Amino acid sequence: MTDTVIISGVTDLDLEQTLDCGQSFRWVRQQDGSFSGVAFGKSVNVSLDGTDLIIKNAVEADKRLWSDYFDLELDYGKIRGDISKIHPVLGEAAKYAPGIRILRQEPYEALCTFIISQNNNIKRIKGIVQRLCESFGEPLPDGQFAFPGADTMARLTPEDLAPLRAGFRARYLCDAAKKVESGEVDLGLCRTLGYDEARAELMKITGVGVKVADCTLLFGLHRVEAFPVDVWMKRAMEKLFPGMTAEDFGSYAGIAQQYIFHYSRMHPELFA
DNA sequence: ACCCAGGAAATTC
DNA sequence: GAATTTCATGGG
Numbered sequence: 078m079t080d081t082v083i084i085s086g087v088t089d090l091d092l093e094q095t096l097d098c099g100q101s102f103r104w105v106r107q108q109d110g111s112f113s114g115v116a117f118g119k120s121v122n123v124s125l126d127g128t129d130l131i132i133k134n135a136v137e138a139d140k141r142l143w144s145d146y147f148d149l150e151l152d153y154g155k156i157r158g159d160i161s162k163i164h165p166v167l168g169e170a171a172k173y174a175p176g177i178r179i180l181r182q183e184p185y186e187a188l189c190t191f192i193i194s195q196n197n198n199i200k201r202i203k204g205i206v207q208r209l210c211e212s213f214g215e216p217l218p219d220g221q222f223a224f225p226g227a228d229t230m231a232r233l234t235p236e237d238l239a240p241l242r243a244g245f246r247a248r249y250l251c252d253a254a255k256k257v258e259s260g261e262v263d264l265g266l267c268r269t270l271g272y273d274e275a276r277a278e279l280m281k282i283t284g285v286g287v288k289v290a291d292c293t294l295l296f297g298l299h300r301v302e303a304f305p306v307d308v309w310m311k312r313a314m315e316k317l318f319p320g321m322t323a324e325d326f327g328s329y330a331g332i333a334q335q336y337i338f339h340y341s342r343m344h345p346e347l348f349a
Numbered sequence: 350a351c352c353c354a355g356g357a358a359a360t361t362c
Numbered sequence: 363g364a365a366t367t368t369c370a371t372g373g374g
Contacts, residue, residue: 099355195356201372207354244370249357286357307355338355 082140084130085231089153091176092125098339099199100296101180102190102206103224116146117183118215118223134219148178148299151333160333163326166317170340177335179301185257185262186224188279191289192249205239208241209250230254249284256282268298275300287336310334312348313341 096104096112104114111124111133121143122133132143144150157175161168189209194202212223213229231254235247243250256262262282267275275298279290291305304323306314314321317337326333341347 165354191355196354196369197356197371198354198373200354222351242371245358245368246370284357288356291372292355305355308353309355 079134079136082132082135082137082143084132084140084144084149085128087125087128087147087149089132089157089175090125090130090147090149090178091174092123094149094174094176094339095178095180096123098174098177098335099306099342100335101182102193102203103210113159113221115210115217115221115223117142118187118217120217120219120221146181147183151178153178156329156332157336160327160329163333164318164321167326167337170336173343174336174339177332177339179299179332179335180296181299182297183224184267184293184297185227188253188264188282188285188289188293189224189230189250191292191296192253192282192284193243194220194292195246195284195286195289197246205243205246207243209238209243212240218278227254231258245331246284252283253285260299265299267294268300272300272302295331295334302328304330304334307338309338309341313337316348317341 092112096114097106101114103116104112106112107122109124111122113122119135119139121135121321124314125289135143145150148177149324161171188345190202190206193205210224212220213225213233216222230250233251233254235251237248238250241247242257257264267278270278272294275294278288279285279293280287288307291303294300295303295305304326323330
């Protein structure tokens with residue numbers, strides 16, 4: 078029996094800024110402005126009415142689950158104020174999209190989607206992820222599909238993944254699944270390890286370098302000190318924050334990074 | 350035809 | 363060891 082769950086008193090959240098800013102690839106904006114997506118093998122529709130977060134097709138028992146997913150316990154208003162003192166341009170970027178939150182996605186899903194993301198664009202990443210779920214994920218009652226587990230994917234070969242058209246990334250996905258399933262790579266351990274050790278744990282996977290590891294730690298394990306640097310961030314750092322490094326952005330560098338990433342993507346003319 | 354995309358592995362110098 | 367090339371695929 079599913080129903081509508083309402084989480085009230087939600088601030089500092091904008092669904093478009095959070096769900097369509099390149100941290101998750103499974104949310105689709107609907108005509109009415111709501112977003113439909115799947116997480117934890119549950120297909121829901123979310124919308125915001127003032128400070129009410131409305132989650133359709135959810136059960137009341139999962140209220141905490143979704144609250145955690147949207148990271149509603151963390152005071153982003155305060156964090157924004159604090160990190161804005163670091164650099165005026167960072168303050169402007171934070172003010173530009175104050176509704177960004179760092180989702181607490183499932184670690185294995187974040188790992189796989191950011192393996193897929195390498196040397197790729199967001200539109201095609203979404204397509205590959207969708208085909209991965211449709212091909213190998215558990216079908217859900219409403220026609221959607223769960224993200225396949227490492228146990229399922231560990232039994233697949235790169236040839237099995239050919240229909241995804243993931244290119245050279247197919248064998249990386251297989252290696253990730255195999256090492257997670259066998260326990261050779263322990264994703265849970267990455268929550269508590271020192272940052273460099275957590276990064277090294279993930280980089281045992283072929284196809285996981287510094288950037289994919291950082292994204293997995295930030296978006297899948299909520300290591301908000303992570304500071305992934307992709308081509309956009311590289312440009313932004315050179316033009317907007319010359320001489321600064323990840324350490325200069327403090328213990329919430331990952332949140333700062335997401336403000337900067339989004340701001341840069343929305344202002345490509347800055348880097349023409 | 351050429352270039353780029355939320356990079357990393359393989360190769361070359 | 364550091365710099366360059368290659369790796370699939372699709373869109374501009």
